[in-house]
Amino acid sequence: MNSRKKALARINTVSHDYPNQAKPYNIDTEYGTDSFSIKAMEDYLSKPIYKKLLETIEKGVQLDPAVADDVAHAMKIWAMQKGATHYTHWFFPLTGTSAEKHDSFIDPIPEGKAITRFSGKNLIMGEPDASSFPSGGLRSTFEARGYTAWDPTSPAYIKRVGGVATLCIPTLFLSYTGEVLDKKTPLLRSIQVLSKQAIRLAKCFGIEDTSVSVTLGAEQEYFLIDRNLYTLRPDLLEAGRTLFGAPPQKHQQLEDHYFGQIKPRILNFMHEVDLELWKVGIPAKTRHNEVAPAQFEIAPVFEELNLATDHNIMLMEILRNTAEKHGLTCLLHEKPFAGINGSGKHNNWSISVGKRNLLNPGSNPHENALFLTTLCAVIMAVDKHADILRSSTASAGNDHRLGANEAPPAIISIFLGDQLADIIDQIEVGGAKTSKSGKLIKVGVNQLPTLSGDATDRNRTSPFAFTGNKFEFRAPGSSQSCSSPNVILNTMVAEAFDEIATKLEKLSKNDFNKGLQKILQEIVKKHKRVIFNGDGYNDSWTKEASKRKLLNLVSTPEALKPLIAQKNIALFEKYGVYKESELRSRYEVFMEEYEKKIQIEASLTLQMAKTMILPAVVKYVKQLGDASNAFVSAKCKNPIKEYLEKISAMTTEFTSAMQNLEKTLKKNASTDKKISAMNEVRKTADALETEVDDELWPLPKYSEMLFAY
Ligand code: ADP
Ligand code: MG
Numbered sequence: 001m002n003s004r005k006k007a008l009a010r011i012n013t014v015s016h017d018y019p020n021q022a023k024p025y026n027i028d029t030e031y032g033t034d035s036f037s038i039k040a041m042e043d044y045l046s047k048p049i050y051k052k053l054l055e056t057i058e059k060g061v062q063l064d065p066a067v068a069d070d071v072a073h074a075m076k077i078w079a080m081q082k083g084a085t086h087y088t089h090w091f092f093p094l095t096g097t098s099a100e101k102h103d104s105f106i107d108p109i110p111e112g113k114a115i116t117r118f119s120g121k122n123l124i125m126g127e128p129d130a131s132s133f134p135s136g137g138l139r140s141t142f143e144a145r146g147y148t149a150w151d152p153t154s155p156a157y158i159k160r161v162g163g164v165a166t167l168c169i170p171t172l173f174l175s176y177t178g179e180v181l182d183k184k185t186p187l188l189r190s191i192q193v194l195s196k197q198a199i200r201l202a203k204c205f206g207i208e209d210t211s212v213s214v215t216l217g218a219e220q221e222y223f224l225i226d227r228n229l230y231t232l233r234p235d236l237l238e239a240g241r242t243l244f245g246a247p248p249q250k251h252q253q254l255e256d257h258y259f260g261q262i263k264p265r266i267l268n269f270m271h272e273v274d275l276e277l278w279k280v281g282i283p284a285k286t287r288h289n290e291v292a293p294a295q296f297e298i299a300p301v302f303e304e305l306n307l308a309t310d311h312n313i314m315l316m317e318i319l320r321n322t323a324e325k326h327g328l329t330c331l332l333h334e335k336p337f338a339g340i341n342g343s344g345k346h347n348n349w350s351i352s353v354g355k356r357n358l359l360n361p362g363s364n365p366h367e368n369a370l371f372l373t374t375l376c377a378v379i380m381a382v383d384k385h386a387d388i389l390r391s392s393t394a395s396a397g398n399d400h401r402l403g404a405n406e407a408p409p410a411i412i413s414i415f416l417g418d419q420l421a422d423i424i425d426q427i428e429v430g431g432a433k434t435s436k437s438g439k440l441i442k443v444g445v446n447q448l449p450t451l452s453g454d455a456t457d458r459n460r461t462s463p464f465a466f467t468g469n470k471f472e473f474r475a476p477g478s479s480q481s482c483s484s485p486n487v488i489l490n491t492m493v494a495e496a497f498d499e500i501a502t503k504l505e506k507l508s509k510n511d512f513n514k515g516l517q518k519i520l521q522e523i524v525k526k527h528k529r530v531i532f533n534g535d536g537y538n539d540s541w542t543k544e545a546s547k548r549k550l551l552n553l554v555s556t557p558e559a560l561k562p563l564i565a566q567k568n569i570a571l572f573e574k575y576g577v578y579k580e581s582e583l584r585s586r587y588e589v590f591m592e593e594y595e596k597k598i599q600i601e602a603s604l605t606l607q608m609a610k611t612m613i614l615p616a617v618v619k620y621v622k623q624l625g626d627a628s629n630a631f632v633s634a635k636c637k638n639p640i641k642e643y644l645e646k647i648s649a650m651t652t653e654f655t656s657a658m659q660n661l662e663k664t665l666k667k668n669a670s671t672d673k674k675i676s677a678m679n680e681v682r683k684t685a686d687a688l689e690t691e692v693d694d695e696l697w698p699l700p701k702y703s704e705m706l707f708a709y
Contacts, residue, residue, distance in 0.1 A: 004700055007228035011708050014226075014327060018268045021275075034082060034158040035281035036075055044074040056152050059211075060192075063152060068120025075156060076105055076118035079167035082158045087118060087167040089126040089148040090159075092183040093133040094589045096481055098313050099173075101128050102166055123169065124150045130173070130181060134592070136585030138179045145176035151184060154310045157280045161321055170310050180582050183483035184306070190490035191305055193575045194351065197497035201377075202353040204504040204512075205370045209354030214490060217302030217470075218312045219286075221343035221478050222319055223294050223331040224266060226708060229700035230329040234608055239597070240333035240479075241397070243605045243678070244613065246686040247339045248703035252292050260289045265709050266296065269326045273298065276318045282311045291406075292341040293706040302348060302470075305490075309482040312345070316479070334477040335400035337702060338682075342401040343478030347485050350470035351493075360469040369516065372427070376523040377496035378471060379414060379424075382464060383530035385492040385571070386412035387551055387562035389464075390475070392484040394559035394590065396597040398477035402554075405537045408463030408474050410559070411545045411552045413532035415462030421533050428524040430517065461536035491577050556594045557671070563587040595671050602665055602674040605681050609658050612698045613685050617651055620692045647691060654684035 001009070032039070038057070042050055049070045055061040079087065086102040093099050105116035130146025148171035156169045173182035180186055195212035202209065230236050235243040262270065270287045277284040283301040290297045298315070302308060316332055323330035335342035350359045351374075358374040382389060390412050393402070401407040416424060459465055463475045476485050500519060507515040529548040534541060545552060553559040562568055564587045572578040578586075624644050631638040661677040669677075689697060 002695065002698060003232055004229075004698055004704075005695070007226075007232055007700065008704060008708060010228045011226050014265070014709075016264060018264060021268065021271050030275075031278050032281035034160070034279045036078060036156040037281055038155075040078060041071075041074075044078050045070065049074075053152065060153075063124075065120065065124070068124050070120075072118045072120045072123035075123065075167065075169075076116065079156075079158060079165075080105065080116065083165040084158055084167045085165075087122070087169060089128070089150075089171040090168040091128075091148050091171045091173040092313070092481060092483065093173060093181060094136070094183065094586065095134060095593075096183075096479070098317075099128075099133070100166075100168070101126075126171065130175065133173075133181060134589040135175065135179075135181055136588030136592075138175055138181065138581060138585040146181055147174050147176070148172065149174065151188070151306070153188075153304075154307050155281065157314070159280075159314075159317075160276075179579070179585075183481050184309075186487045186577055186582075187306060187309060187483045187490075189577045190487045190494070190575075193577060194490040194494040194497070197494040197501065198351055198353050198358065200501040201373070201497045201504070202356075202358070202370065204501055205373075207353055207356065207370070209356070212351065212353050214305040214351045214486075215302045215349070215470075216305045216308035216482060216486060217299065217348035218308060218482050219297055219299040219346040219348070220312065220315060220319075221290055221295060221297045221345065223292070223336050223343065224269065224296060224323060224328045225294055225331065225705045227324065227327050227329050229705050229708070232698070232700050233705075234612075235601075235604055236329070236331070236336070238604055239601050240331065241336045241400075242338065242702075242705075243601060244608065244682055244685050244689070244699060245337065245702045245705075246689040248701070248706065250293075250703070251340045251706070255291075257289050257293050257295070258291045262287075262289055263709055265326065265328075269322060269328060270296070270298070272325070273318055273322045276322060277315060280314060280318075282315060284315075290341070290343075292337070295341060295343065302350075305349075305482075305486055309486065312482050332479040334395070334397035334479060337706070338400075340706075341406045342404070344401065344407055344474060345476045345478050345480065345482070347473040347476050347482060347489075348467070348470045349473060349486065349489055357469055359466075359471065372423070372520060373500060373516065375416075375420070375424075375466070376427075376520045377500055378493055379530060380499075380523045380527045381489075381492035381496040382412060382414055383527035384496075385488065385568070386530065387553065387565065388568045388571075389473075389485070389488050389492070390551065390553050390559050391562045392488045393475040393477060393480070394553075394556040394594075395477055395480060396556060396594050396601075397479060398475075399554075399556055401477065402475060408461060409536050409541065409552070410475075410554050411536075411542065411550050412463055412475075412530070413536065413545065413550065414530050415459045415465035415533055416531055417459070417466065417533065420466060421531060424524055424528065424531065427517075427520050428528065430521060459533065459536075462532065463536070487577060491572060491575055494575055495571060557591065560587055560590050560594075563590070598671045598674055602661065602678045605678040606658060606661050606665065608699075609654070609661075609681050609685060613688070614655070614658070616692055616696045616698055617647075617654070617688055619696050621647060621651065623693065647688075650684065650688055650691065654681070654688060657681040657684050 041053060049067050052064055052067045053071060056063045086104045088100040088102045090098055090100050105118050106114050107117040108114045126148035128146055128148060151170045151172055154170040156167060159166045159168045172185045174185065175181050191214050194214055198212050199210050233242065274284045284298060285301045286299040288297055303311065319330045350357055358370060361371050362368055390410060402410040465472045473485055503519050529550065542552065563583050569580050569583055572583060573580060624640055624647065628638055628640040628644055631640060657680040661681050664673050664677040
C-alpha cells in the first residue's frame with residue numbers, strides 16, 4: 001500500500017462514536033467567561049476605576065494612565081484564576097495574520113523566590129522587536145523598535161491552545177516614529193472619521209445623538225478535510241491550496257451540499273467550535289454546509305466593527321485549532337480546490353447613530369430621507385472609489401475566486417433590488433413619489449417615499465448588495481482580515497457624508513427639502529452607472545460594465561495599483577487614515593507578498609512534479625511496457641501498444657511543461673510567466689492522474705479529500 005492508500009485506510013478507523021455534547025448550556029456561567037468583558041471588569045475592578053475604564057471604552061475618553069495599574073492587576077488576577085501564566089500583546093501586522101509574543105507574570109525576588117507582577121505599563125505598551133515584520137520600507141531593519149499599544153475597546157481574553165491558557169491583549173502596532181505597521185490602527189482611525197461625519201449628517205436631519213456604531217457581521221466560509229490526507233499534500237501544507245488534482249466525477253453539480261444534512265463528524269466539530277467561541281464572547285449564530293463538497297460556513301451575530309474584526313481573527317484560529325483536535329484540517333484559503341467553489345468572507349456593514357441604523361428604511365418620511373441620503377452617499381462613495389475598494393480584496397488566493405462565476409466578478413457594482421432601484425430612478429428625474437409595491441406613498445415632509453422594511457430581493461452575483469438594512473460586500477477572501485475592506489468603506493463613505501453634510505448645512509430650513517432633493521438627484525445622475533441589478537456572472541455584464549467605464553481589475557498587481565493613485569492618497573491623507581508613506585509601504589508589502597506566494601507555488605509545483613508525479617508515471621509506464629512485452633513475446637495481438645503511445649505523448653507534454661517551468665524559475669521570469677508555466681504543468685499532470693494506476697498515484701485525490709470523512 002502506498003502512503004495515500006494507508007491514509008485512506010486510517011480514515012476508516014476514525015471512531016464515529018461521539019461523546020454526547022447535548023448537555024444543558026448554562027449561558028450565565030459559560031458564555032463569555034474567557035473574555036475580560038464589561039461584566040468581568042465590574043466584578044474585578046473598584047467602582048471608580050471601572051467607571052473610568054467604561055468611559056474610555058464606550059465614549060472614547062482618553063485613558064487615565066493612573067487607572068492602568070489597577071486594571072492590569074485585576075486582569076492578572078482574573079487571568080491567573082483561568083489558568084494563565086503568561087500574557088501577550090496580540091497584534092495584527094501586515095502579514096494578515098495575528099502576532100503574539102508571550103511574557104510570563106513571573107518576577108524573581110531574592111532568595112530564589114518569585115512573585116507575579118503585571119503593571120499598568122506592561123498592559124498599555126509593549127516593545128516587540130519589529131524588524132522581522134514587513135513594513136514596506138517604513139522602517140529600516142536597524143531601527144528595530146516597534147510599539148504595541150493596548151486597545152481597551154476590544155476586551156482581553158484567554159486564548160486556550162493545546163491546553164495552555166494565555167492572556168491575550170488586543171493591541172495596535174506602530175513604529176518608533178509613529179507610522180502604522182498594522183491593520184488595527186487604520187481601522188480605528190477610519191471608524192473615528194466616519195463617526196464624526198455621520199454625526200454631522202444626522203444632525204442635518206434633526207438627530208442630535210453623538211454616539212455612532214459602525215457594525216460588521218462577517219460570514220466565514222471554510223473547507224474541512226481529513227488530516228491524514230492533508231499531510232500527504234505538500235501543496236496544502238505549504239501553499240494552502242492544491243496545485244494538482246483532476247476534477248472528481250461528482251463535485252457540486254448536483255447542488256446537494258448547500259444547506260444539506262451535516263455529517264456527524266462535522267457537526268461534532270462545529271458544535272465544539274461554537275462552544276469555544278461562546279466562551280470568549282463571540283456570538284456564533286449560524287452554521288451550515290456551503291455550496292462545494294467539504295465546504296461550510298459560520299456566521300456570528302454582528303458586532304461593533306473593531307470588535308467584530310478581532311473576533312473574526314479569533315474565529316479563524318479557533319476553527320483551525322478545533323479542526324486539529326478532530327483529526328481534520330480547516331482550509332481557509334480562497335481556492336483550495338480548482339474547479340469547485342472557493343471561499344469568501346461576506347462583509348455585512350452598516351452604521352448607526354444612536355439607536356438608529358442609517359441603512360434601515362424605517363417607517364416615517366424623516367427616517368426615509370436620512371436612509372435615502374445614506375444610500376446615495378454609499379452609491380457615490382462606491383462609484384468614486386471602486387478601484388480602492390477592489391484593492392482591499394486583492395491577494396494571490398482571491399485572484400482564483402473573483403470573476404470565476406462562483407463569486408462576484410472583479411467589477412465593483414451595487415445591487416439594490418427592484419424597489420430601491422425604482423426609487424433611485426425616480427430621484428433621478430426629480431423626487432420619488434411612489435413605491436413599486438403599489439402602495440400610495442406619503443409624500444410627507446421630505447417628498448421622499450416611505451419604504452417597507454424588506455425592500456430588496458437577494459442577488460448572489462453582486463459584489464456589493466443592499467440586503468435590507470446593511471450592505472453586504474461579497475468580494476473579500478476567506479483568509480483575509482476584515483480590516484482593509486472596512487477601512488476603505490468607512491473612509492470613502494465618510495467623504496461622501498462630509499460632502500453631503502457640507503451642502504445641507506448651508507440650506508435654510510425652508511429650502512431643506514428642495515435642496516436635499518437636488519443633491520440626491522445630482523448624486524444619482526452622476527453615479528448611477530455603478531448600480532447593476534442583473535446577473536453579475538453573465539459575460540454580457542463584463543461588456544456592459546466596460547461601456548459604463550467601470551473598472552475590471554482582474555489580477556492582484558492591477559488591483560493593488562489604486563493604493564498609490566493620487567486621488568486615493570488624497571482621500572486618505574485628508575481624513576488622516578493613512579499617510580502617503582503608509583499607503584506606499586502597504587503597496588510594497590502586498591505586491592511583495594503576492595510575488596513571493598506565486599514564487600513558492602511555482603517552485604513547489606516543480607518539486608512535486610519531479611519527485612512525486614513523474615516517478616508514479618514512470619512506474620506506470622514500466623508496468624505497461626512489461627505488459628506490452630508479454631503480449632509481444634506471446635505473439636498475440638498487442639492491445640497495449642496504442643495506449644502506451646498515448647501515455648508516452650502525455651508524458652512528453654508533462655515533462656516539457658516541467659522543463660519550461662524550471663527555465664522560467666531559473667531566469668526568474670515575470671510572475672505572469674510563472675503562473676502560466678505552472679498552470680501548464682498542472683494541466684498535463686492532471687490529465688495523467690486520470691490514466692495512471694490508482695495504486696501508484698501518490699497524492700490524495702479530489703474525491704478523497706472532498707468526500708472521505
Ligand atoms: P446570508 O443570508 O446573507 O447568508 P447570514 O445570516 O448568514 O446571511 O449573515 C448575515 C450577517 O449579517 C450576520 O452576521 C448578521 O448578524 C449580519 N447583520 C445583520 N444586521 C446587520 C447590521 N445592521 N450591520 C451589520 N451586520 C448585520
Ligand atoms: Mg450566510
